[in-house]
Structures are given as structure tokens and as C-alpha cells.
Amino acid sequence: MINIRRAEIKDLPSILELVVELAVFEKEPEAVTASLYQYEEAFKEGIFEGLVVEKQGLIIGMAIFYMTFSTWKGKMLYLEDLYIQKEHRQSGIGQKLFDAFLKIAKKKKAKLTKWQVLDWNTPAIKFYYKNGASIEKNWWNGKINITNDSKNVH
Amino acid sequence: MINIRRAEIKDLPSILELVVELAVFEKEPEAVTASLYQYEEAFKEGIFEGLVVEKQGLIIGMAIFYMTFSTWKGKMLYLEDLYIQKEHRQSGIGQKLFDAFLKIAKKKKAKLTKWQVLDWNTPAIKFYYKNGASIEKNWWNGKINITNDSKNVH
Numbered sequence: 001m002i003n004i005r006r007a008e009i010k011d012l013p014s015i016l017e018l019v020v021e022l023a024v025f026e027k028e029p030e031a032v033t034a035s036l037y038q039y040e041e042a043f044k045e046g047i048f049e050g051l052v053v054e055k056q057g058l059i060i061g062m063a064i065f066y067m068t069f070s071t072w073k074g075k076m077l078y079l080e081d082l083y084i085q086k087e088h089r090q091s092g093i094g095q096k097l098f099d100a101f102l103k104i105a106k107k108k109k110a111k112l113t114k115w116q117v118l119d120w121n122t123p124a125i126k127f128y129y130k131n132g133a134s135i136e137k138n139w140w141n142g143k144i145n146i147t148n149d150s151k152n153v154h
Numbered sequence: 155m156i157n158i159r160r161a162e163i164k165d166l167p168s169i170l171e172l173v174v175e176l177a178v179f180e181k182e183p184e185a186v187t188a189s190l191y192q193y194e195e196a197f198k199e200g201i202f203e204g205l206v207v208e209k210q211g212l213i214i215g216m217a218i219f220y221m222t223f224s225t226w227k228g229k230m231l232y233l234e235d236l237y238i239q240k241e242h243r244q245s246g247i248g249q250k251l252f253d254a255f256l257k258i259a260k261k262k263k264a265k266l267t268k269w270q271v272l273d274w275n276t277p278a279i280k281f282y283y284k285n286g287a288s289i290e291k292n293w294w295n296g297k298i299n300i301t302n303d304s305k306n307v308h
């Protein structure tokens with residue numbers, strides 16, 4: 001009934017829609033400022049890859065990831081987003097998508113996969129624990145936006 | 155007195171030594187399992203880049219980073235590690251290194267830079283605030299180690 005396959009450039013509009021849905025769920029609906037053009041350019045440059053979940057011709061879920069490097073463990077496949085539309089949850093699709101992601105990590109010879117989860121997102125946290133993940137609570141994220149006239153950049 | 159330049163493959167042994175020093179500071183001395191060979195392979199594959207700080211012919215500091223993609227903001231240069239040896243701190247070298255990193259982020263047309271800091275590392279947190287960073291405290295890290303016989307991967 002569902003089909004999980006690698007994301008192609010034609011899927012990016014649907015993926016961006018799901019990113020916005022996820023941002024709404026994460027209570028940051030205004031946070032998505034990246035444009036479809038930015039997605040297309042970065043995808044063409046190979047900066048990220050993805051998986052999509054199709055059901056009856058519609059994309060109902062996706063995972064976005066990219067290879068990074070853990071200075072402690074070595075090659076690390078970073079899972080930027082994993083999302084299944086609300087009406088399609090609770091039927092094992094998220095597990096199938098996560099398994100497909102882990103399979104790619106193994107194929108790419110990553111030593112580690114890493115991602116982030118909001119501290120209040122209990123269903124997701126339970127899901128990751130069930131999958132044998134460890135959850136670290138003692139690291140904070142630092143961020144700086146880069147603008148063309150950034151005062152931070154001399 | 156100091157020279158900041160792009161890391162080359164010949165710098166990787168010194169970089170790995172500094173990674174271990176940083177892991178000791180972060181109270182995880184056993185955490186570094188990546189080998190020099192893994193560093194060299196990943197560096198040659200372009201999975202990460204770096205900056206080194208030289209003083210009197212010795213490498214006394216380093217930054218490791220790689221291009222990633224924020225589904226909210228677009229291209230994001232991720233700072234995996236930033237480290238200056240203890241005896242060389244408090245003299246502005248860390249600021250110069252961070253500035254050099256931000257300059258590369260701008261040159262690469264990243265929209266955002268991101269990194270992590272331990273919640274008890276007050277000097278580092280103050281340093282990042284001083285640089286105009288925002289610090290997020292509500293995201294946890296999920297991790298799964300990938301092994302050849304991983305039960306997680308079907």
C-alpha cells in the first residue's frame with residue numbers, strides 16, 4: 001500500500017510542504033524561510049538527500065538527511081527531518097521510514113546516526129527509545145544567522 | 155604571532171590530538187573511537203573541512219565544520235568542534251578562529267551556522283552570546299550507533 005523511495009528533485013515541492021507542516025507541529029510556523037529554489041540548488045549540489053513515502057500517488061511522509069563527521073565516532077549520517085502526516089501515523093509507516101534511513105546509514109558506512117527531537121515531543125522520544133537510541137539532554141544548540149551585512153562577520 | 159589557515163591532510167594527526175583533549179575537557183575521554191585513518195578517508199571525501207591555528211610552528215587550536223541543510227533556513231555550515239588549547243586561551247585567539255569560521259560560512263553562502271555546547275560550559279556559552287548567537291535549550295539529541303550486525307537495521 002505504501003512505497004518508500006529516494007527523493008528526486010521533482011519531489012521537493014511536496015517535501016517543502018511537509019517541512020512547513022512539521023514546523024507548525026513544532027510550534028514554529030514562521031520559522032521556514034527557505035525557498036523551493038534554495039532546496040533545488042542544495043539538492044543539486046548534493047548537500048542533502050531524502051526519502052519519500054508515497055501512498056496512492058501522494059507523498060505523505062519524508063526523511064531528509066546528509067553525511068557529516070563526528071570527530072568522536074567518524075562518518076555520521078545526520079537526520080534533519082523525519083515526518084509522517086498525522087492521518088497516516090500509528091500504522092507502522094514511521095518505523096518503515098526510519099528503518100529505510102538506518103539501512104542507508106549502514107550502506108554509506110556511517111558509524112553513527114544523529115538527529116534532534118523537541119523535549120516535549122513524547123511520542124517521538126518513545127519511538128526513538130524503542131529503536132534503541134540514546135537521548136542526550138545536556139547539549140544546547142548555538143545558532144548565528146548569516147546575512148550579507150552581518151556584523152558578526154569581519 | 156598566530157596564523158589561522160585551512161586544515162590540510164597533514165594536519166589531521168594534530169587535529170585528532172586536540173579532539174581527544176577536548177573530549178577530556180568535556181568529561182568523555184573514552185568517547186573518541188574514530189581513527190586517524192577514518193579522519194583521512196573522510197577528509198579526502200570532502201565530508202568535513204577545518205581551520206587550524208598555528209603558533210611557533212605548533213597547532214594550538216582548530217575548527218572542524220561541514221556544509222549541511224536546514225529545512226527551515228537553507229544552507230547551514232555546521233561547526234562540529236572549535237577548540238583552543240587551555241594555555242592559549244584568554245588572548246583573543248578563539249575569537250579570531252570563530253571570526254574565520256563565520257567568514258567561510260558567509261563565503262559559502264550559508265544562511266545559518268549551528269553548533270552545540272554543553273549546558274555547564276559557561277565560558278563557551280558567554281562567548282557565543284557575546285557573538286550574537288541564540289542558544290536553544292529545548293532540543294535533545296538522538297543517536298544510534300551503526301554496527302555491521304546492528305539489530306536496528308533490517
